[in-house]
Amino acid sequence: xxKTAKRSPREKLLERLDQVQKGQVWRAMFxxxxxxxxxxxxxxxxxxxxxxxxxLYHLHPVKVKRHGIKLSYTLCLGGMSFFLFILLxxxxxxxxxxxxxxxxxxxxxxxRLHTQVSFGLLVRNLHRWGAHLMVIxxxxxxxxxFYTGAYKPPREFNWIVGIVLLLLTLLLAFTGYLLPWDxxxxxxxxxxxxxxxxxxxxxxxxxxxxxxxxxxxxxxxLRWYTLHVLFLPFIIVIFISxxxxxxxxxxxxxxxL
Amino acid sequence: MxxxxxxxxxxxxxxxxxxxxxxxxxxxxxAARVRAQRGSTNPNKPDPSxxxxxxxxxxxxxxxxxxxxxxxxxxxxxxxxxxxxxxxSDRxxxxxSDRxxGEKPKVAAATSRPAASRPAARxxxxxxxxKAVGNGAGPAVPERVQRLLAVVKPEAIQKVERQPMDxxxxxxxxxxxxxxxxxxxMALLTFFSLGVDAPLRELANFNQTPNPSKAPWYFLGLQExxxxxxxxxxxxxxxxxxxLTAFAAPFIDRNPSTRPDDRKLAIVLFTFFMLAFAxxxxxxxxxRGPGFxxxxxxxxxxxxxx
Numbered sequence: 001x002x003k004t005a006k007r008s009p010r011e012k013l014l015e016r017l018d019q020v021q022k023g024q025v026w027r028a029m030f031x032x033x034x035x036x037x038x039x040x041x042x043x044x045x046x047x048x049x050x051x052x053x054x055x056l057y058h059l060h061p062v063k064v065k066r067h068g069i070k071l072s073y074t075l076c077l078g079g080m081s082f083f084l085f086i087l088l089x090x091x092x093x094x095x096x097x098x099x100x101x102x103x104x105x106x107x108x109x110x111x112r113l114h115t116q117v118s119f120g121l122l123v124r125n126l127h128r129w130g131a132h133l134m135v136i137x138x139x140x141x142x143x144x145x146f147y148t149g150a151y152k153p154p155r156e157f158n159w160i161v162g163i164v165l166l167l168l169t170l171l172l173a174f175t176g177y178l179l180p181w182d183x184x185x186x187x188x189x190x191x192x193x194x195x196x197x198x199x200x201x202x203x204x205x206x207x208x209x210x211x212x213x214x215x216x217x218x219x220x221x222l223r224w225y226t227l228h229v230l231f232l233p234f235i236i237v238i239f240i241s242x243x244x245x246x247x248x249x250x251x252x253x254x255x256x257l
Numbered sequence: 258m259x260x261x262x263x264x265x266x267x268x269x270x271x272x273x274x275x276x277x278x279x280x281x282x283x284x285x286x287x288a289a290r291v292r293a294q295r296g297s298t299n300p301n302k303p304d305p306s307x308x309x310x311x312x313x314x315x316x317x318x319x320x321x322x323x324x325x326x327x328x329x330x331x332x333x334x335x336x337x338x339x340x341x342x343x344x345x346s347d348r349x350x351x352x353x354s355d356r357x358x359g360e361k362p363k364v365a366a367a368t369s370r371p372a373a374s375r376p377a378a379r380x381x382x383x384x385x386x387x388k389a390v391g392n393g394a395g396p397a398v399p400e401r402v403q404r405l406l407a408v409v410k411p412e413a414i415q416k417v418e419r420q421p422m423d424x425x426x427x428x429x430x431x432x433x434x435x436x437x438x439x440x441x442x443m444a445l446l447t448f449f450s451l452g453v454d455a456p457l458r459e460l461a462n463f464n465q466t467p468n469p470s471k472a473p474w475y476f477l478g479l480q481e482x483x484x485x486x487x488x489x490x491x492x493x494x495x496x497x498x499x500x501l502t503a504f505a506a507p508f509i510d511r512n513p514s515t516r517p518d519d520r521k522l523a524i525v526l527f528t529f530f531m532l533a534f535a536x537x538x539x540x541x542x543x544x545r546g547p548g549f550x551x552x553x554x555x556x557x558x559x560x561x562x563x
Contacts, residue, residue: 044426047426047428047429048426050428051426051427051428056427056428056432060427060431060432061427062426062427063424063425063426063427064424064425064427064431065422065423065424065425066423066424066425067423068431069425069430069431069434071434071438076434076435076438079435079438079439080438080439080442083438083439083442083443084442087443087446107460107461110457114457121454121455122450122451124455125449125450125451125453125454125455126446126447126450127455128455128563129446129449129450129453129455130446132474132563133442133446135475143527143531146506146523146527147517147524147527148515149514149515149516149520149523150515151506151507151510152507152510152512152513152515153507153513155507156507156508159506159507160504160507163500163503163504167500170475173473173475174473174475174476177473180457181460181461182456182457182458182459182460182461183458183459183460183461183462183465183467184456184457184458184467184562185461186461186463187466187467187470188470188471188472188473190470191470191471191472191476191480192472192473192476194492195472195476195479195480195483195488195491195492195493196492198488198489198492198493199492199493200489200493203493215463216463254515255515257515257516257517
């Protein structure tokens, strides 16, 4: 009698997984050569395929200069800034669920976020401290690029894009600063925008356009909210894309010194 | 007639005089030597890289489909001899041969792919053995099958003469480092957020100005400057000049070197601005009390919230 061994659940599962991997849906999702399709065994070819056959290829080349992965050269500051940007986007979207940008509702929404929303306070803390940290990392990234001379040809344009990104980061942080609509936020923004008023010729007009009136009011809140959650992220994503693209087109990371 | 080695030396010298890189010069000289060898062993046969030489073409890829593409070289008689010859590649699969049908070569058409046109039973070329016998004195040059795919003008070729460099795979070397730093940042930020709450003061009240009123910390350097200069200068001129200088920095600093030793002035200037900005910001954060007047934080307390 042929002993038909009863298959264990694990074997059944593996068999089912194998079927899925050979199915059309799976093959439609993953490109030929993708490690999700062909499996990953450590080999130089597969190491290249991990990058080449995935979305990562838009971000990283297959190989980089050996000195470029030394932590002491980049301190990972650009990567940290990008990671913080993603983290701020995610936490920011969560905060948007509970936030109405009208003067009547905003402060009670903040209180509700602190007291009733699951993880509301933690997510707000992450968002706020992450934003401060991002300003710091972007700034330090600029310093690192200067000290390594990475702004020199052929990377002049990427340095300019980087300065734009620094200014956009500051603007994002500043527009977000108003949104809690407490004494700290409103008066800090008042002080900040008072400086703008001193610009020659167009100072008053710029301040009026940004505040939606001569002083901070309900229009300011809505305006800065829109800038903070929609307009500035939209612009900064474009500049980040150009920045990353140029890093590769200009020959990867700079150096070695 | 010069021997192959003489040709090699001659071409090498010519190329060096022209200023080609050593690798390019050597490659061209080697190619010339191979051409000279072929010419000397079999003078009846034209150079395979410039004229049709079907018998020199060997079935290079065995039974692979690409091998059927023994495309006859398409060099025009008047073309210059610098024609770029290339080995059979799988790209050749789209360029099947019509030689079996006795037609003149033409560029691939999808309809001409049937196996009938494949010259399967062709005897392979006797050339390699002949060469080995007839050219015993010269250095052994491995037989390379070359086939003309296209004639490209030399100006049209992008010469990438990049120095070879020590490179590592992004996966796993770079991505592992990135992932670790991501985890570290996330962990630190999470612990900090669990421990320290973001400030939320009472509802905004436009009739009650807090004393002191401070800008967000990244603008406190500017607010500090306002204590020393006219608002036009501190709030407008200085920041704008700084931004414009930053934009123009790569064009102001024409020094091509990236070595710290070579750019002391740039580093000193940048460090000076960094320290000045940091110093002003720290004074603005911790040393300014009510009325934005100077206080020592250990005496008057800290009037600063993030």
